[in-house]
Amino acid sequence: MTGKSDSELVDLFRNGDETAFNTIVLRYQEKIYWVVRRFISDHDDADDIVQEVFVKAYEGLRTFRGDAQLYTWLYRIAVNASLNHIRLKRVKEFFRFEETIAPETIEHETPDHIVQSNEQREIIEQAVALLPEKQKAVFILRHYDQLAYEEIATILKTSVGGLKANYFHAVRKVERYVKKIHGL
Amino acid sequence: MSKRSTGCELVRIEIPDYVSDRLGSAERQRVDAHLLTCQSCRSELEQVTRLFGVIDHAQATPPPTHYFDNLLPRIRSRMSRRPAVGIVGKALNSRWILPTAAALLVVSLLVSVPFLGDPDWSNDAREGTYAGDWNNLELLDLADQQSEHLPFSPMIIRQENIAHALGEKLITDQLADAVFAQSMFIETVPFSNVLAHEMLQEMSDEEINNVIHRLAERTLL
Numbered sequence: 369m370t371g372k373s374d375s376e377l378v379d380l381f382r383n384g385d386e387t388a389f390n391t392i393v394l395r396y397q398e399k400i401y402w403v404v405r406r407f408i409s410d411h412d413d414a415d416d417i418v419q420e421v422f423v424k425a426y427e428g429l430r431t432f433r434g435d436a437q438l439y440t441w442l443y444r445i446a447v448n449a450s451l452n453h454i455r456l457k458r459v460k461e462f463f464r465f466e467e468t469i470a471p472e473t474i475e476h477e478t479p480d481h482i483v484q485s486n487e488q489r490e491i492i493e494q495a496v497a498l499l500p501e502k503q504k505a506v507f508i509l510r511h512y513d514q515l516a517y518e519e520i521a522t523i524l525k526t527s528v529g530g531l532k533a534n535y536f537h538a539v540r541k542v543e544r545y546v547k548k549i550h551g552l
Numbered sequence: 553m554s555k556r557s558t559g560c561e562l563v564r565i566e567i568p569d570y571v572s573d574r575l576g577s578a579e580r581q582r583v584d585a586h587l588l589t590c591q592s593c594r595s596e597l598e599q600v601t602r603l604f605g606v607i608d609h610a611q612a613t614p615p616p617t618h619y620f621d622n623l624l625p626r627i628r629s630r631m632s633r634r635p636a637v638g639i640v641g642k643a644l645n646s647r648w649i650l651p652t653a654a655a656l657l658v659v660s661l662l663v664s665v666p667f668l669g670d671p672d673w674s675n676d677a678r679e680g681t682y683a684g685d686w687n688n689l690e691l692l693d694l695a696d697q698q699s700e701h702l703p704f705s706p707m708i709i710r711q712e713n714i715a716h717a718l719g720e721k722l723i724t725d726q727l728a729d730a731v732f733a734q735s736m737f738i739e740t741v742p743f744s745n746v747l748a749h750e751m752l753q754e755m756s757d758e759e760i761n762n763v764i765h766r767l768a769e770r771t772l773l
Contacts, residue, residue: 393624401615401623411615422627423634488610511572511607536565543603550606 370395374438381429389429393422396439399513400446406508407450409493417453421446440522443513447505447523454501488550495545499538506531507538559586563593571600 369391372380380388401418408414424445432441496504505524509515510531521528563586569575570583587594 390624393627397620397623401620402612405612405615409612411613415615415619418623419627419630423631426627426631485610488606489612492607492610493612511568511604514572514574532565532569535568539568539600539603542607543599546603546606547599 375434378429378432378434378438389426392425392429392438396442397422399439400442403443403446403508403513404450406496406512407447407504408453409497413453417446417449421449424449436522437519440519443509443515443519443523444525447509451501451505491546491549492542494549495542498545499541502526503534503538503541506534507542510535511539560590560593563587563590564596567593567597567600568604571597571604 369377369387372388372391374392374395377388377392381392397418400421401414404414404417404421405411408417421442425442428445432438436444496507499507502524506520509520509523510517515523517528517531520531563583566575566579566583570580575583587597
């Protein structure tokens with residue numbers, strides 16, 4: 369089963385072969401987990417979203433039209449689920465009369481390399497979290513997942529034109545934030 | 553705009569991909585040629601190179617050991633616990649019994665406003681569909697903020713989204729009112745509330761009560 373192509377797996381699943389879905393999960397679980405983790409830094413939240421992504425995929429596969437690649441379709445579900453999670457969190461904060469918590473400035477001492485690495489990771493995560501949604505999605509898919517602009521356009525259902533500029537502006541914003549906090 | 557600044561803009565936009573070695577040879581040559589003569593763009597290149605170095609160094613914490621070994625069974629388990637979907641199924645399975653009469657009143661008020669007043673169902677969140685009848689500046693602010701941040705998505709959090717979602721929530725929980733609610737909230741209203749609906753599905757009873765409370769407070773005062 370692992371040697372089958374994505375479209376073969378989809379066909380098998382549609383014809384009632386449940387194990388084809390297992391293969392799809394095993395094939396894409398790490399990619400989907402990491403794309404979600406780039407949006408949602410908390411592992412437990414990311415785990416919940418990843419499970420939901422595959423549940424949605426299971427429910428949608430029977431009507432999956434196949435005009436997109438399976439992996440771009442899965443990515444799209446993952447990106448939307450992640451963004452919805454962020455929006456939901458924002459709305460929840462709003463209705464709890466809470467202000468969105470601004471990223472904390474990290475105090476600098478003389479960190480060893482591990483502490484420094486953790487600090488850097490947190491700063492990068494904060495910088496990415498502050499990006500507007502489209503730039504955030506483009507940054508994650510381009511920088512971390514190394515996807516082509518055409519693939520990103522398919523996932524975000526947008527045109528290719530402008531994605532390069534989105535990526536550039538995202539990089540620049542991350543760079544400025546990191547410079548401000550970290551003194552890059 | 554000078555030729556130099558236009559050239560810089562065209563090159564700078566390529567720099568992230570240049571650093572990641574993801575440019576085609578023609579593009580790469582064009583950037584190389586420009587960098588030879590432009591200190592400002594070389595400085596930009598250094599900044600991006602340093603940033604990517606920091607990002608590469610700052611790896612995210614990996615998931616727990618064996619996480620991926622156990623993910624599939626957990627997904628399967630989640631699917632098996634999934635209740636039957638559909639309005640009737642949701643209504644029958646729902647535990648959510650809110651002060652429905654109060655909520656219906658609130659939502660009815662929200663939905664009736666456009667028929668009494670401005671018939672223009674603008675999709676522009678900045679205008680606020682119920683602008684004349686709402687004093688909820690916070691929601692308008694939120695809508696503004698969302699519209700800025702969602703240039704590619706029509707799913708903007710708006711007052712009407714929340715009102716519609718509440719209506720749909722009521723449909724799922726109040727089967728007896730389904731026909732009424734459906735006519736009020738789905739057939740007569742432009743449908744753009746998927747997001748708000750999903751949000752409410754995920755909220756706890758207490759949180760939804762809070763939403764209703766705040767909507768009621770804003771509407772009735």
